[in-house]
Amino acid sequence: LPIGSLLPPERKLAVQLGVSRNTIVRAFSELEAEGLIAGKMGSGRYVEALPPTPSLTRVDWRSQSTRSLLHPSPSHMEEILSITDKYPHTINFAHGDGGKYTLVQSRLTEYVEAAAKRSSSYFFTSVQGLPELRERLVEWMGIPQISSPDQICVTSGSQEGLYLIATLLARQGDCIVTEMPTYFGSLQLFQSLGMQIIPVPLDQDGMRVDLLEGILARSRPRFIYTVPTFHNPTGRTLTLARRRQLLAISEKYGIPIVEDDAYRHLHLEHEPPPSLKQLDQWGNVIYLNTFSKMLFPGLRIGWIAGSSPIIQYITRLRELTISTSTLSQFALAKYMRDGALRPHLDTVTRLYAEQARLMESQLRPLRSMGLDYEVPAGGFYFWISLPEGMKARQLMERCMEAGVSFTCGDMFLLREAEQPYIRLCFTHEGAERTLHGMSILTRVLYQQKED
C-alpha cells in the first residue's frame, strides 16, 4: 500500500485474510510499534512509512565476513608461528625449520641480494612460476612422470599449494582421507574449508593402507592426503610395498592422492623409498613440495607437480592471487643453476643427524619415567608420548614459563581431548641451546611427574 493509504478496519481485514481479529490487533500493534502505521483519532489507521528494503538495513558486516569460507577451526598456525615474536628468547623446539645456522650455511642471502639488484626481479613473471625456476625443478625432481615445466606450478610455500589443490578437488561438506596424526596446517586447512576428515591410523610402516578399502566402502573421499616420507609429526616412512598398494587402491576407486613430500631430502641416514609420484603409472598423484625445509621458509616457495591439465586448473586458481614473490623465484633459480642446493643439503643433513643424536641422548634417560619415542630416520621431529596421566598442555605452559617451547600433540589430531603427545623439533636450535633446552624440559618433566 502507498504511504498515506487508509487500512481497512480490523474486523473486515480479519475476514478478508481469514484470520482471527486478535491476530489483526496484534499485527497492528507491532506495526505501530515499528512506526510503519499510525492511527488517527476517529478515522482509522494509515500507512505511515514503507518497511526498509533489505539493502538499506544495517547489517553487522564483521560477523558476516567469516560466513562464506571459513568454518571454525583451531588457530594453530598462528599460535606456533608467533612464538618467537611473543617470546624472542625461548629455546624453540616448536618451529619446524633449519634455524639460523642453516640460513648462514646456505649462503642464500647472497643470492637474494643479487636478485634484488636485478631490475627484472621486481617485475611480474608467469603466474605459473618463473620459467627458469620451473625448468630447474623438473631437473631436480628427475623423474619421467614430470618431464616438462608445464607440469609445475610454483606456489607461495606448500601450504598454499595444498590450499589450491584442496579448493580444486573438494568442496565444503566433502570427505577427504588423511593419516592421523598429521601435519596440523593440513588439518586446519581442511577444517576451515568445511571438509569432513576421515582419519587413517599409522603404524611403524606409515599409513595403514590395509584399512583404506574398508573406509572407501563406506564413504567417497575426494582425495587422499599423505605425508608418506618422514611424516610430520611421527617421522615414519611408508614402505615401498605399501606405496604400491596405495597407488593401486587410488587407481581402483579413482581417488587422487595428494603427496606432500616436504621432508624427502632431509634423510639422516639412507635415501627414502621413491616418491608416490615416481611410482605413479596412472597419473593419480598430485605432488607437493617446498623449499621451506630444505632451504629457508622465508622464501615462501613451494611447488605442485602433476599432469598438465591439473596444473593448468591450478594455475587458473593461482592467478586469483597473482603469483609467488618474483624476487624469491629469481634468487632460487640462480641458486639451483649454480648447483648450490645439493651440497647445502649434504652439509645440513649431516648436521641434523648430529642434532638428532644429541637430542636423543637427552631423551633416552627419560624413558625410565615412562616417556617413549622412536628415533626418526629423517625429517625434523621427535614425536614423544608422555608418561601416563601427564597433561601435554600443562607441561607446555610450564616449559614456556621456564624458557622452552615445543608443540603439543593435540594439534596433530582430531579429537579435542587432551592427547599425551608432544613434538620436539631438533633442527631449529644449535647444540648448546638444545642441551640447555633439554635440561629445562627434563627438570619440568620431573616436577610435573611429582605433582
Ligand code: PMP
Ligand atoms: N607440509 C608439511 C608436511 C609441513 O610440515 C609443512 C610445514 N611445517 C608444510 C607443508 C608447509 O610448508 P610451507 O612453509 O612450504 O608452506
